[in-house]
Amino acid sequence: MLSPRDWWSCDGQGxxxxxxxxxxTPASATAWPDVEGFTxxxxxxxxxxxxxxxxxxxTALSQVAVSPESNGNVLVCVFLxxxxxxxxxxxxxxxxxxxxxxxxxxxxxxxDRNAAGRTLKLSDTxxxxxxLGALMPLYESRQMAxxxxxxxxxxxxxxxxxxxxxxxxxxxxxxxxxxxWLARHLAARPASTASPLRxxxxxxxxxxxxxxxxxxxxxxxxxxxxxxxxxxQSARARLGKLxxxxxDEMAVAGRETLSVLDTLNRLDVTGYRPQxxxxxPTTGFGQxxxxxxxxxxxxxxxxxxxxxMGGWDTHVAQGTAVGWLPxxxxxxxxxxxxxxxxxxxxxxxxxxxxxxxxxxxxxENAGLGTDHGRGSVMFLIGGGVQGGQVHADWPGLxxxxxxxxxxxxxxxxxxxxxxxxxxxxxxxxxxxRVFPGHRPKSLGLIKAS
Amino acid sequence: xxxxxxxSGCARVANRIGGAEIPSRLDAPAQPTxxxxxxxxxxxxxxxxxxxxxxxxGHAAWIxxxxxxxxxxxxxxGLQISRIDALRIDGNELRDQPQEGTIRQIQxxxxxxxxxxxxxxxxxxxxxxxxxxxxxxxxxxxxxxLATDVEHxxxxxxxxxxxxxxxxSSRSPAMLAYLDNTRNxxxxxxxxxxxxxxxxxxxxxxxxxTQRDIREVARxxxxxxxxxxxxxxxxxxAFNPAIHDDGAKLVLGQVIPAGGGETDxxxxxxxxxxxxxxxxxxxxxxxxxxxxxxxxxxxxxxERAFRExxxxxxxxxxxxxTPEALLGAPPIVKRPLDxxxxxxxxxxxxxxxxxxxxxxxxxxxxxxxxxxxxxxFPTDAAAWSGSMLARWxxxxxxxxxxISGTSTPMGRITDRGEGRTLAGVVPIRDAARDPNPVxxxxxxxxxxxxxxx
Numbered sequence: 028m029l030s031p032r033d034w035w036s037c038d039g040q041g042x043x044x045x046x047x048x049x050x051x052t053p054a055s056a057t058a059w060p061d062v063e064g065f066t067x068x069x070x071x072x073x074x075x076x077x078x079x080x081x082x083x084x085x086t087a088l089s090q091v092a093v094s095p096e097s098n099g100n101v102l103v104c105v106f107l108x109x110x111x112x113x114x115x116x117x118x119x120x121x122x123x124x125x126x127x128x129x130x131x132x133x134x135x136x137x138x139d140r141n142a143a144g145r146t147l148k149l150s151d152t153x154x155x156x157x158x159l160g161a162l163m164p165l166y167e168s169r170q171m172a173x174x175x176x177x178x179x180x181x182x183x184x185x186x187x188x189x190x191x192x193x194x195x196x197x198x199x200x201x202x203x204x205x206x207x208w209l210a211r212h213l214a215a216r217p218a219s220t221a222s223p224l225r226x227x228x229x230x231x232x233x234x235x236x237x238x239x240x241x242x243x244x245x246x247x248x249x250x251x252x253x254x255x256x257x258x259x260q261s262a263r264a265r266l267g268k269l270x271x272x273x274x275d276e277m278a279v280a281g282r283e284t285l286s287v288l289d290t291l292n293r294l295d296v297t298g299y300r301p302q303x304x305x306x307x308p309t310t311g312f313g314q315x316x317x318x319x320x321x322x323x324x325x326x327x328x329x330x331x332x333x334x335x336m337g338g339w340d341t342h343v344a345q346g347t348a349v350g351w352l353p354x355x356x357x358x359x360x361x362x363x364x365x366x367x368x369x370x371x372x373x374x375x376x377x378x379x380x381x382x383x384x385x386x387x388x389x390x391e392n393a394g395l396g397t398d399h400g401r402g403s404v405m406f407l408i409g410g411g412v413q414g415g416q417v418h419a420d421w422p423g424l425x426x427x428x429x430x431x432x433x434x435x436x437x438x439x440x441x442x443x444x445x446x447x448x449x450x451x452x453x454x455x456x457x458x459x460r461v462f463p464g465h466r467p468k469s470l471g472l473i474k475a476s
Numbered sequence: 477x478x479x480x481x482x483x484s485g486c487a488r489v490a491n492r493i494g495g496a497e498i499p500s501r502l503d504a505p506a507q508p509t510x511x512x513x514x515x516x517x518x519x520x521x522x523x524x525x526x527x528x529x530x531x532x533x534g535h536a537a538w539i540x541x542x543x544x545x546x547x548x549x550x551x552x553x554g555l556q557i558s559r560i561d562a563l564r565i566d567g568n569e570l571r572d573q574p575q576e577g578t579i580r581q582i583q584x585x586x587x588x589x590x591x592x593x594x595x596x597x598x599x600x601x602x603x604x605x606x607x608x609x610x611x612x613x614x615x616x617x618x619x620x621x622l623a624t625d626v627e628h629x630x631x632x633x634x635x636x637x638x639x640x641x642x643x644x645s646s647r648s649p650a651m652l653a654y655l656d657n658t659r660n661x662x663x664x665x666x667x668x669x670x671x672x673x674x675x676x677x678x679x680x681x682x683x684x685x686t687q688r689d690i691r692e693v694a695r696x697x698x699x700x701x702x703x704x705x706x707x708x709x710x711x712x713x714a715f716n717p718a719i720h721d722d723g724a725k726l727v728l729g730q731v732i733p734a735g736g737g738e739t740d741x742x743x744x745x746x747x748x749x750x751x752x753x754x755x756x757x758x759x760x761x762x763x764x765x766x767x768x769x770x771x772x773x774x775x776x777x778x779e780r781a782f783r784e785x786x787x788x789x790x791x792x793x794x795x796x797x798t799p800e801a802l803l804g805a806p807p808i809v810k811r812p813l814d815x816x817x818x819x820x821x822x823x824x825x826x827x828x829x830x831x832x833x834x835x836x837x838x839x840x841x842x843x844x845x846x847x848x849x850x851x852x853f854p855t856d857a858a859a860w861s862g863s864m865l866a867r868w869x870x871x872x873x874x875x876x877x878x879i880s881g882t883s884t885p886m887g888r889i890t891d892r893g894e895g896r897t898l899a900g901v902v903p904i905r906d907a908a909r910d911p912n913p914v915x916x917x918x919x920x921x922x923x924x925x926x927x928x929x
Contacts, residue, residue, distance in 0.1 A: 187615065187848070233841070233862070235848075244862055255869045257876075265919055266868060268907040277809060277927035280861035288865070 098476060100410060100452045101323055103316075103332045103366075103379040104209065106194075106234060107359070109186065109340030111383035113403030114435065115352055116159060117173050117417065121152040124424035128390045132347055132397070143348040149173065153417045157348060158356035161364035162406070169414035170367070170374070172472050174444055176402040176419050178385055178437035182430075184399040186340070189384035193441060194235035196462045208461050209331055210240035212449055215457035224287060224322060226331040229315035234333050243331075244287060249296040249318050253288065263288065294325050305369035312336040313362040320369045323377060330453070339383060343394035363408060374409045378452050378473070381406040382441060389424055389433055402435035405444055411452050411473045418472055443468045451475045510535065510803050512901065516929035517766055517802050518542050519596020521818030524899040535799040542597035543790055543797065545635050553592040556828070560585050562623045567649075568711040570620045578619045582626065583837070583844040584829040590817045591827060597797075601634040601789070602626075603813065604765055606845070607852030609645050609677060611654045613845040621650035621711065622845055638758060638787035639749050642677060646745050649702050649713050655850065658701045660694055661719035670694035672850045674748060680760075683753035689728055695721045696732065696744040755782040762789075763796050765855070767805040774801045807928040809857040812840035814929055815867055819874055819921050820882070822901040827882040836873070839866040871921035875914055886913075902926055 119125050120136040134156060135141055137148035146154025147163050153175065155163060165171040180198040181189045192199050196208025213226055226243040228234055233245040246252050256262040263285065270281035299321040307313040312334060319332040338355055345352040363381070367374050386403030402422075407414075422428050422436035430436050446467035449455045451474060458467065511530040515522040518539065522530075530538045541547070557563065562570060562581035570578055586606075590599045606626060613619045625648045633641035645651050652658060655669035670693035674685050699720030703712040715738040724734040727747045732740055748754065759778035760770035767774060777795030785791035795801075810818065816837055820827060827833055837843055840863040847853045854860075873879050897903050898920040908919035920926070 191849075252865065254865070254872075255878075256872045262868075262872070265907070265910075265915075266922060269905075269919060269923055271907070273924045275924060275928070276857035276861065277864070278924040280857075281864045281924055283861065284864040 098452075098454070099376050100476060101329055101332065101377045102448065102452065103319060103334070103377060103409075104236065105334050105336065105363075105379060105381040106190075106236070107339050107381065107383040108190070108335055108337040109383075110189075110385045110387055110399055111339045111403050112341055112345065112352060112387040112397050113175065113383075114386065114389065115345070115347075116156050116356060117149065117175055117404045118146045118154045118156065119152055119175075119421070119424065120146055120154045122421075122424050124426075124428075125389075128424060130391070131395055132345065132391045134347060150417050152421070153419070156353065156356050158353035159360035161357075161360040162408075165364065165367055165408055166415060170412060171406060171408045171414045172412050173417040174405040174407070174419070174439055174470075174472065175417055176422055176435055176437060177405050177439040177441055177444065178402045179441055180437070181385075182401070184385060184401070186384060186399075191235065193382070193384055194238075196236075196442065196445070198440075198442075198465065207234070207236035207238040207240065208445065209236040209333065210238055210243065211457075211461045212453075212455055213240050213243070213331065215460050216453060216455045224290060224327045224329050226333070227319070227322065227329060228333040228335075229318055230311065230335050234335060237331075237333055246318075248314075249291055249294070249321065252291055290325075290327050294321065294327075296321060299324075301365065301369040303368050303371050305365040307365040307369075308358050308361050310358050310362070312358060313365065316362050316366040317369075320366055323370065323373065341387070341396050342392070342398060343396040345396045363406075367408060376410050378410045378412060378448060379406070379408040380445070380448060381408075386435055389429060389435055400434035401430050402437045405441065407444070407448070407472055411476050413472055413474055416472075418470060439470070440465070440468075443470055444472060447473050510799070513803055513929075514538065514799070515596070516814075516818060517805075517808075518797065519600050520590050520814060521821045521929070522901045523821045524824050524901060526821075527900065539797050539799065539802075542595070543635070543793065545595040545598040547594040549589075549593050549595070553588060556588050557585055563627060567620045567622075567624045568709060570623075571617065571711075575614075575619045578623075579613045579845060580831055580834060582613070582619075582623050583834050586813075586844055587817070587827070587829040587833065587837075590813070591820050591825075591829070598634055602631050604762075605630045605634055605641065607847075608761070609641075609651065610847055610850050610852040611650050611845065612848045612850075615848070616653055617711070618650055618654055621648075621653065624648070625650040633789070635790050635793075636788070638782070638789050638792075642673075642749060643742070643745055645677065646673065646697075646741065647700075647713055649711055652697075652700060652713070653702060657697050660698050660700070662695075662698050662721035663719070665691070665694050665698060665721070667691060667694040669697060673745075676850055678748050678757065679751055679753040680757035683751070683757060685728060685751075685753075688726075692725045692727045693744050693748070695723070695725050696727065696736075696740040699738070700741055749787065752783075755779050755787075758782060758787075759792055759796075762792060765808075766793075766796050767801055768808045769805065772801075774798070808855075809860060810927055810929050811853060811855070811860060812837050812842035812863055812867070813844065815840070815927065816870065818926070818929070819871060822898055822921070823875065823884045823917065824899065825874065825882055825884045827879075830881040832880040833882050836866065836870040836879070840870070841866070867927070868922050872918050875917045875921065884917075 114125065114129070115132065115134065118134045120134070126133050134146050134154070135144045137146055137154050139145045145157065147157060147160060149155050149166060153173070155166070162171060179189060179192050181192040183189065194207050196211065209226065224244065226237055226240050228237055228243065228245040230247065233243065237243040253259060254262045266281070267285060270278055270285060273279070296318070299317070301307060301317060301320065307317040315334045319334070322329045322332070336359060341352050344350065347353070363379060370377060382405050383403050385399060385401055387397035387400040389400065392398055418439065420438035422438050424435065428436065442462045442465050446458050446462055446465070447470055449461065450458055455461065509527065511527040512522055514530060514535060515526055519542070533541070560581045561573070562578045563585055586603065590603070593599050609630060611618055611622055611625060613622055629641060629644040629648050633644070652669060655672055656666045657669040660666040660669065667690050671690050673693065674683060674690065675681050679685055699716045701714055701716055703710055703714040717737060720737060722735055722737060725732040725740065727744050728751055730747050732743050736743060756779050759775055759782050763775040763778060764770040774795045778792050781794055782792040841860070842853055874882065875884055877883065898917055902920045904916060904920045905923060908916060908923055910916040910919065
């Protein structure tokens with residue numbers, strides 16, 4: 028049986044695949060071959076200057092102009108790995124076809140007689156899973172919006188392919204740029220500061236969305252990001268001298284890293300006390316958000332926090348009011364609610380997006396789970412969000428309305444949501460480069476700050 | 477010396493102190509001695525004593541020796557390799573073992589060979605081709621099939637026939653499963669392998685093929701899958717005619733008539749390999765790997781050599797691996813594997829290549845065979861800018877006995893006779909100098925210039 032934590036554990040047809048590596052993968056600017064780089068070096072070579080190429084400063088940072096344009100807004104991008112069953116998280120309780128397709132796994136209307144399976148009312152058609160109850164106050168105070176029947180155009184229903192497309196900001200995998208959409212966002216956007224902590228992936232794995240990001244850092248635990256030497260202070264001082272004045276890319280990277288270390292040293296990371304009596308779950312995801320809050324409060328120039336939460340590949344026995352999926356939803360909701368409560372008024376500058384690579388089959392399977400599908404949900408919480416709404420161009424769940432072989436149609440392109448988020452919250456002059464070939468539609472989900 | 481001449485006009489002026497060149501300016505990677513540059517370009521850097529040997533042999537002769545790659549491996553290496561299960565046992569029987577251990581064993585073999593083999597060019601090329609034909613060890617059952625791919629598809633041809641390597645790869649269960657050819661059927665074509673075969677393996681993204689060609693090549697490969705029938709050897713390559721698209725195909729302008737059956741795939745591979753873009757793409761990629769640029773007269777000559785030798789890798793490398801080209805080329809950033817191996821070699825470390833050492837590669841972001849995309853680990857410096865802390869922590873652990881299974885003979889580090897270099901291999905700049913030889917050795921490996929090759 029598949030373990031709840033093995034989001035990578037299946038091949039989409041019930042077979043077993045293997046886990047994602049637990050360590051950081053490097054960021055990459057471009058896939059090989061680096062055509063642009065070739066041309067640049069080619070020009071140098073043509074003029075007999077090849078030997079000079081490495082004397083010229085060409086660093087990741089030097090390509091990012093420093094300007095005071097930041098408005099201090101932070102994006103917190105949460106990726107639910109494995110394919111969240113959107114129909115269980117945000118239930119179309121008014122759709123009879125839903126109850127027909129989910130005789131065992133379905134949740135009921137907010138006024139359902141069965142108290143355990145009753146959803147929380149979002150609208151006349153949608154109800155929130157009770158496991159996500161912690162988010163209800165945010166929805167009611169219009170700080171949270173839901174997007175339903177949302178996803179990418181990738182139809183492979185393979186975790187690998189679907190995430191590949193989404194994290195690279197593409198319609199479908201296997202085309203276009205190998206760099207991540209967040210990386211291109213950072214590169215296109217004038218940097219407010221040269222902060223070494225512009226983009227941080229909490230959890231130790233650098234997600235593909237940040238592949239190629241200038242200065243993105245993957246951090247498992249803030250307190251573990253340190254020099255592992257007997258006398259770290261003297262090591263820091265000696266490295267400072269070694270890296271004092273080089274202009275080659277690795278020397279610059281070294282200085283950046285030392286600056287990250289200094290920043291983290293100044294913060295009392297272990298002593299960080301959440302405010303407003305916020306209580307984070309002790310899980311990896313909850314603690315990741317706690318660390319993100321710590322960095323946001325410390326005002327160290329963080330622009331993007333990226334967090335992963337795995338385990339959503341619920342092929343068997345996913346549960347309704349209790350069980351595998353509700354447990355995960357509870358962890359998700361409690362963690363996000365704690366984060367919002369901790370930051371309090373600071374949430375005006377912080378916007379959370381929650382996405383997943385695909386939704387799941389409308390009909391439950393014989394193992395009381397659900398197989399890989401298409402449309403799912405996204406959550407938007409915090410600054411700028413036009414909350415208190417479920418945005419859905421609802422395609423319906425009647426058999427003839429489904430996409431073969433029985434999936435919720437994707438009627439909202441996830442790129443429209445992300446493009447609106449970026450345009451409204453962070454000044455980005457080149458959205459077209461972040462989502463190549465895509466002309467974003469306005470959804471009215473985020474207002475400009 | 478060509479390099480010194482070429483660079484004499486630019487900002488770098490080298491001091492000669494104690495036989496080693498020390499950069500007088502710190503704003504660029506150090507100007508290495510020619511011998512050191514050669515050992516880092518062709519291989520993974522020098523061990524103590526190597527540089528003197530390269531100088532006494534002469535650069536050209538040493539390069540010839542590396543191209544021949546016929547030096548016997550040390551007994552210690554052979555013994556360690558021969559005990560690695562993943563390399564001895566058929567992949568389909570490995571499945572009873574935990575995947576994690578299998579991946580570690582394959583990584584370990586790479587580390588041991590790169591560190592200990594005198595055939596450094598062969599080992600560098602093995603790494604190059606493994607990345608060129610990258611397979612993600614954690615997709616499906618790839619971990620168990622990977623060793624067969626590395627040992628029988630890549631390594632035998634690392635300095636041999638590129639055409640044979642690609643023919644082998646196009647029949648490699650690990651590759652066909654990784655790039656989804658197992659799902660490529662007449663009713664539901666999957667173009668993943670066909671696309672990467674042309675884009676990444678042979679022709680390059682600008683190689684002149686079209687979407688139509690991708691589709692046609694994918695049709696040629698329909699039906700090639702892995703054996704999963706009862707009582708048959710599971711996981712072997714198998715052709716299922718029932719799911720093969722047996723119509724006529726048009727690949728890169730050439731007709732493959734209907735009814736070709738299982739010969740279609742091999743026919744498509746031959747058409748692709750004969751395409752002029754292949755010679756160009758491969759020689760440019762090789763040149764970029766060794767010379768940091770895919771342009772210039774060496775590449776033109778390499779492309780011609782590739783064509784005339786029908787894809788002989790040794791012949792193609794000839795014009796690229798000349799002392800003049802190698803010494804005149806700009807520096808290339810060390811990927812974590814390069815950094816780890818060159819450090820191990822510089823201090824003549826003894827290692828079992830076990831998990832405590834491999835974990836450092838993980839932390840630097842280069843767990844071997846674990847790059848998910850088919851394009852292999854990135855080569856540009858920007859991609860590795862996040863690895864500095866992990867590099868420093870590795871250097872400290874290596875020199876201070878902090879890696880279990882790996883030890884550094886202190887005599888090498890404290891060698892007074894070569895006070896300005898670490899074991900005669902790494903020049904030490906003033907900021908790294910320290911009365912405590914262990915501190916000095918740590919800092920020597922941490923120097924920005926040691927991040928380049």
